[in-house]
Amino acid sequence: MKISNLFLNFPSIGSFPSLKVKEALCFDFITDAVKIAALKPSGTKKVISDLLYKDVRGLAQEEVAGVLRDFLERKRLKDFTAVVTIPSHLVITKNIEIPSQDPKEIRDIINLQAGRLTPYSRQEVIIDYVRIGSFRQSYTKLLLVIVAKDVIGKQLALLSQAGVKATRAVLSLEAIGSLIHQYLKLEIQESPYCVIHTDTTTTDFGIFLKNRQIFLRSIPIGAHQLLTEKEKHLSRFIDELKKSFDAYNVEDIETSPTLVVFTGAIEGLKDLEVMMLDAFRMPIRLVCVSDLVPHSSYVTKESIAPREISMLGVLAAPFRLDESLINLVPEEVKLRISLEERGRELIKTGVMAMIVLLFLFVSFLANLYFKAEYLKNLTSKYKNLNEEASGIERDFSKLRIIRNYLSSRGRSLNILAELYDLTPLEISLTNIRLKDKDSFSVRGQATSMSSVFSYITELEKSAYFKSVKTKYTSKKKVQNQDIVDFELVCALEGIAEEGA
Numbered sequence: 001m002k003i004s005n006l007f008l009n010f011p012s013i014g015s016f017p018s019l020k021v022k023e024a025l026c027f028d029f030i031t032d033a034v035k036i037a038a039l040k041p042s043g044t045k046k047v048i049s050d051l052l053y054k055d056v057r058g059l060a061q062e063e064v065a066g067v068l069r070d071f072l073e074r075k076r077l078k079d080f081t082a083v084v085t086i087p088s089h090l091v092i093t094k095n096i097e098i099p100s101q102d103p104k105e106i107r108d109i110i111n112l113q114a115g116r117l118t119p120y121s122r123q124e125v126i127i128d129y130v131r132i133g134s135f136r137q138s139y140t141k142l143l144l145v146i147v148a149k150d151v152i153g154k155q156l157a158l159l160s161q162a163g164v165k166a167t168r169a170v171l172s173l174e175a176i177g178s179l180i181h182q183y184l185k186l187e188i189q190e191s192p193y194c195v196i197h198t199d200t201t202t203t204d205f206g207i208f209l210k211n212r213q214i215f216l217r218s219i220p221i222g223a224h225q226l227l228t229e230k231e232k233h234l235s236r237f238i239d240e241l242k243k244s245f246d247a248y249n250v251e252d253i254e255t256s257p258t259l260v261v262f263t264g265a266i267e268g269l270k271d272l273e274v275m276m277l278d279a280f281r282m283p284i285r286l287v288c289v290s291d292l293v294p295h296s297s298y299v300t301k302e303s304i305a306p307r308e309i310s311m312l313g314v315l316a317a318p319f320r321l322d323e324s325l326i327n328l329v330p331e332e333v334k335l336r337i338s339l340e341e342r343g344r345e346l347i348k349t350g351v352m353a354m355i356v357l358l359f360l361f362v363s364f365l366a367n368l369y370f371k372a373e374y375l376k377n378l379t380s381k382y383k384n385l386n387e388e389a390s391g392i393e394r395d396f397s398k399l400r401i402i403r404n405y406l407s408s409r410g411r412s413l414n415i416l417a418e419l420y421d422l423t424p425l426e427i428s429l430t431n432i433r434l435k436d437k438d439s440f441s442v443r444g445q446a447t448s449m450s451s452v453f454s455y456i457t458e459l460e461k462s463a464y465f466k467s468v469k470t471k472y473t474s475k476k477k478v479q480n481q482d483i484v485d486f487e488l489v490c491a492l493e494g495i496a497e498e499g500a
Helices: 061-075 103-117 149-161 172-183 223-228 230-251 272-280 312-319 331-408 411-422 449-461 495-499
Strands: 023-028 033-042 045-055 080-086 092-098 125-135 139-148 166-171 193-198 203-209 212-219 260-264 284-286 427-434 439-446 465-478 481-492
Touching: 023 312, 033 061, 033 312, 045 061, 045 312, 061 149, 080 149, 080 172, 080 312, 092 103, 092 212, 103 125, 103 139, 125 149, 125 212, 139 149, 139 212, 149 166, 166 172, 172 193, 172 203, 172 212, 172 260, 172 312, 203 230, 212 230, 223 230, 230 272, 260 272, 272 284, 411 427, 411 449, 427 449, 439 449, 449 465, 449 481
Parallel strands: 023 080, 080 166, 193 260, 260 284
Antiparallel strands: 023 033, 033 045, 092 139, 125 139, 193 203, 203 212, 427 439, 439 481, 465 481
């Protein structure tokens, strides 16, 4: 078999004004050809922006890597998601039952039983599974997918040589089935449906239930045989499809499918619909690849669905990457991707923390600056007021001194006048003294002791004197007459307050 090289040279979006979007690239080069599909977001949708198909039979690995590099240089991509698709004929599938419903226990049992399910050791294979459902309370039905680690390793090594790091390795038919599920709006369908995907030399037969693959079988007959030697291969092809249905029913996985969807390289095989309808006795839907995949104006319908070649595997995977349950990259690659993602998250967290700190610091400086400006304005505004207030305070101090002086002027005369008015005739004062600021004392003579006490009482009633006390009294005779000498001390009322 020989298929001529097709190099689908579409205008690169790099020649147009660049948009800040992250694209996805899907690769398939396990067979004799390289298939690449580039997907980019367009508004709320995703569209195919570029395609490449090239026959690489006879080329060295470095030359194949050069083909990939040329495509990437033409696209001028710097940030994109890389995905590898694995054809069904390169994997081993098993429908098994596990006596557990705990995901960790299921994974441990699979790792222990891997040697019994394949001719390889556990270290030589990559295993993943699809959980179909539970039964008998504690059992779980699984579709086990096994691929040789060398198969994936060669693809990842070739991509690495071209400067690409793939994050996912998905089963091509799983992505195709998910895309058909969306296109035909099968959300409400309770029964399984069958997807038959025909490529150049192989055909994939899969059963799906609610967008989840539950059975897979590969048939070694493709579009090339059916188109070039139809009489030789047609009946065998129908027989293989019947055997696939029988194998599914023998496994007792679920009920029989009620719909068959035929897609892939079917442009020259549409006459098979009648034969398949007679053979299976159920509705048959032929779905063209160009109808399934939205594409930009740079990608023609003929490039999406060339004769004898199906590009649907690489086209479907980027669209349904989030729904893919199978990831066949090695565990060390998963660990590296996980560590890189954590590193990126840490960097993002650090950057966000620095931005927040910087924002707080700038806010603090701005607040400090505005307050300083406000204080400067207030100082400038009230500078004259402060000078005026200082002048007023000085004037007020002068007025207070003058007021005190005026209020105390003549008070001594008032005190002496009051003292004169209160002193009776039987008392004569010999000495009047102001000891300190508010202490006042008088000495005198009285004819009797009772006159002294009466005098003290009268002084305390006065508004000028308070706390009148006797310092001493003594009796003596002068010219045969009793005389009492005395000294009184008292505080002047109001003197302290006025002097304050």
